[in-house]
């Protein structure tokens with residue numbers, strides 16, 4: 243009798259397109275290549291692992307889900323104390339409960355699919371004695387050690403489409419439109435969608451903006467007969483004068499602002515400076531919803547099969563990645579070590595500048 247391999251699948255943190263494609267890739271490969279395998283799907287991410295709430299998955303569970311958005315297992319966000327612990331609302335560690343489920347099911351390994359924060363918390367889980375393999379998923383594309391993540395391209399497609407549609411109405415009315423895209427810390431999505439949709443201004447967290455520079459570009463366009471302008475703005479965009487504030491000042495400023503998000507503040511300032519009408523569009527979670535684009539279906543499938551190979555070879559403590567077009571894996575420790583911010587000299591930023599897109603700097 244061949245040895246039994248027991249694996250639990252966990253989707254953690256914010257969802258994105260391609261999670262089900264990855265789940266399918268892992269499941270199908272394991273059932274194809276191993277004679278004896280048991281797969282458990284943990285419900286709602288770490289919650290299922292903590293509470294022992296799971297589904298015993300059969301081969302048929304991995305069929306018909308390739309194109310489905312979200313995650314068939316559900317997901318949740320847990321409180322993570324950087325580098326220290328994963329805790330409940332009273333500050334009690336949840337790691338012992340996770341380990342208990344892991345041992346009770348006699349698992350060989352956990353496959354954790356998550357974003358930047360999940361890579362870090364997965365490292366803690368590994369340090370706590372559980373075998374872990376992770377997959378990089380997020381629309382933010384900010385995971386260190388991988389050129390890209392699944393979910394990113396689908397979100398770029400949606401965000402680009404939103405700005406494409408906004409273009410015609412902005413042009414008809416001669417208005418400024420500020421389109422706010424997801425990305426609290428990193429500007430990958432806003433840069434990609436901004437360039438792909440022909441935005442006039444791109445504001446990202448990595449390049450603090452000066453509102454007068456943004457207004458200058460809009461006024462120049464107007465002088466040249468372009469009566470409308472599109473500003474693609476990351477939700478984490480930050481004004482230059484805010485970068486000098488300390489933590490306390492910054493918190494107070496946020497509390498006293500009249501605007502729900504940065505885009506509303508930018509639109510109000512631009513109206514005041516230019517005298518033009520400005521509107522805001524926030525597609526929000528629409529960017530994370532719906533079916534994965536074909537690129538993400540293929541990427542998530544490749545990541546899923548690579549994770550299964552790691553399981554078969556018992557190579558744990560690794561994150562599957564893509565580097566220079568090749569699927570590979572890197573130590574989880576490395577993936578969890580930092581956030582992949584957009585380098586300010588990135589070739590795509592240079593391309594954008596070459597065609598006259600302003601970053602407000």
Ligand code: F6P
Nearest residue numbers: 256357380381382424425426530
């Ligand atoms: O990390 C993915 C992401 O979509 C970010 O771009 C965004 O800031 C955040 O999640 C939103 O989180 P939530 O779904 O918890 O509102």
